[in-house]
Amino acid sequence: MSQQTMPAEAHLARLANSPSVGLRVAALERGHVRLVFHGVASVAEVTLAELHQRACSVAAGFAALGIDRGDVVAVQLPHRVEEAVAHAAALLRGAVLMPLDLSWSAQEVQRALRRSRAVALVTSAWRSHDVLRARNAADGLPWLRHVVAVPGTWPTAGVPADGIEWEILERFRPQPPAAAARPDEVALIVHAPAVGSMPPRAVLHTHASLLAELATMPPAPGVVPGRVHLAPPGAGDLTATTSLLRALVTGLPTVFLERWDATTALELIHRHHVTSVALSRFRLTGLLEAAARSGEGMAEVTECHILGAVTRAVVEQAERAGVAAYGGYSRVEHPTIAAGSPRDSLQVRGAGAGCLLPGNEVRIVDCAGRDVPPGREGRILSRGPELFLGYLEQAGEPPIVDGWFATGDRGALDADGRLYTAGVARAEETADAA
Template identity: 25%
Template sequence: MSTPTDPPRTLGTLVSDAAARWPERTAVEQEGHRLGFAELYLRVERAAARLAGAGLTRKSTAVLLFDNTVDCVIALLAVARTGARLVTAEPHSTPAQLTALADELGRLTLIGPAERLAALRGSGPWPGQAVEVGEVLHGDAPATSTPRPAAPAGPAGDEPFLYQFSSGSTGAPKAAVHTQDNLVRGAEIYRESYGYGPADTVVTAVPLLHSFGLVAGLVTSLLTGARLVVLGRFAPGRLLSQLARTGATVLVATPLAYDLLTRSGAAAPEASLSLRLCLSSGAALHPGTGQRFTERLGVEISEVYGCTEAGIIASQRAVSGSAPSAGGGGVGSPAPGVELRIVDDAGESVPPGSAGLLLVRTPAMFLGYLDRPEATAEVLREGWYATGDLARLDEDGRLHLIGRKDSFINVGGKKVNPVEVERVLLGHPLLTEAVVWGESLADGGQRVRATVVASGPLSTAELSRHCREHLQPHQVPGGVEFVDSLPKSSSGKTRRAEVAAAAARRTSGTIDQGGARS
């Protein structure tokens, strides 16, 4: 792993180095269409030159509107090569969402497929420019023997590059700013943690424009010479067929993707796969999902704990079928190069084994929040990032998460940890998902509410009995709403605020009514 004193690197450097070391090896593949590292380098250089010709500079801000495709890989690397800023947005962002981004960030350059840009143009005037993918990426495929074009002056690796919107530990969404060197250092952690190498084929079922997919998928593959397989739009059957066809050794996916895989009729126990490593991040992995996945596909899932601001923090190989722990499940040991501190409200370190606020310092630490100096100062404390998570370290140095400091529910002056209640709820065999939140009451207090997804008939009376066996009376949800699914981001993370807001708008049954969900 590089040291803090090493010169900062760029994604362009990774591409050119990979082209020199492994020119003929497949760099990226989609449904049998392959680009070698040398050809990828040429396509990125040419695309970067065309983007520069279209007016993209280091002062520009670009938004990519792609699913996981080869075009997305080329466009992302070409933007990085120009030195422009890159905003991560959902590929099917609405005009209103993009306009809100432009209001905050200024004039944006949209880059995407012609049909997607045409749909946006049809919705009204756009305060910026749009560049069709065909204008910069396509054309005659260059032969790998074609002389490389002279590289224009590239950006510095320590310049602001990636704007990733995150709620961080202070609530309101804001743009966390990363450099290209941050991404490379994050990839080094994955290489050292999991042994990525040229013999690996990495399949990513996570959007490349999200931190986990970008670093654990694309950047680590470029760094190590691994072959990256992208899927286009995610579908369980397509993913399973690609895992088998490509001989994939590494899968990068969300808990939602793993759950859908285990429920797919194609996921037979006798499926012949070459997987050695399955990484999961974005949300907590339900123990039942891990158990079913191992039973059907023959490999355990390794959970990764991290955040947008700091990158990968800790990881461990999950034990399939392990029961949820009422005290908080361990998320593993600190990743290579990562430092941890557990502190009290005064910022002083707590004794070993005690709970407190988790501070981290990682090689992939962000620069701060864009145009949010107060929010940045609140979370960056003398080089440490305050995650907002309450945690403890056990005697073996493993990290255990307890909950979010700002999410505890005040029930009659007693604090209820929603994560603890969710773990108990998910311990019921008929519950597959659960979100616990605090409902404000007229007297200024709160009551515990839960929104859950059941896999079969379940009465609220039975769920109440289950909760009362494992929780204190003030922790038991005073209201439960059964739904068919929970809203999620494209990375598979549950949109908790949307769950609470939607439940507040509807009439939900209380847990004492004794009703049933079929």
């Protein structure tokens, strides 16, 4: 069993059955923790208590707009403080949060809004104009009632006359929290790109599955004095969303980047005494090279969770810089199935192996669905507390059979229960490399 088991279970138990409860607990007990949002045009540094207060105001504004429990609220913003407030406010209101990819065209955004029947969108003032034009068209967006425009984002633009200015929502008087949603109710809709044989899809996560992910995702859960985490830029995907929510729910001091630049990231690592990072292997390589050029090294960083596929070369490169890099295995449908540890041997970390996280189970089966012995490669099936509910638009064979999710990937379990993957496609790595 992983060394993460007890801290994860203890933290999960304390957060009850809803991320909104976790948000309130963290604000009360870890309100002094500071979060840094390093943007292109500005830098914001707020305490968890301040952010929670702002989220309660926006949640009250959502209530005044008639946004109710179960309504879909879409958010398309970069990693900045308004994105964090919007995410928290949606969950506090009991709404379904739907982050949208920043790179999407206006047509892709409109398609997602239409299919999900989203009632509200929080986006930059610049992007809000296209959505409002589409909503006002004859065959537009019949369920979209509100478009909230956030000024000050890049590129700059004015708030449309028929949009709602973000600052208006932040001026509402906070109200008592809405009734906690049931664990089996949908909390999150996250869009996944085509990967291997899997087509693009909108994945539904419940309050229970989202909370399980927030409590167990690496680095090791629980608040450790002196730990500061650096999160990569957000793209509206599951990794960006959960890294943001994890900071809000667990009180992990975190530095968020709006855009990736290795030199800027290194400067922030030194300035804020960052101890852990989560990056793709391409970004980690760039960061290590920038640290070598500067002659100042990686400062207090001791570990890196590599997002996506792991190579022995990058793990060894990090090791020479004093950073223990490790990987893991996840799917959008079942996040963080397995994860490595900075305490694993270099050989294990270089192979990308990971131990199953608490509650998760994996079967390795052949083409006939029969379990294969340890060490033999086969198809990966998984189940556990983080497993998704289903897809927004289900087509074809059901994704879960007898409680097991067919991941579409191949791998093997060794005699110690570590999971090794083979041929795992990762769409985000293609984007990073470009």
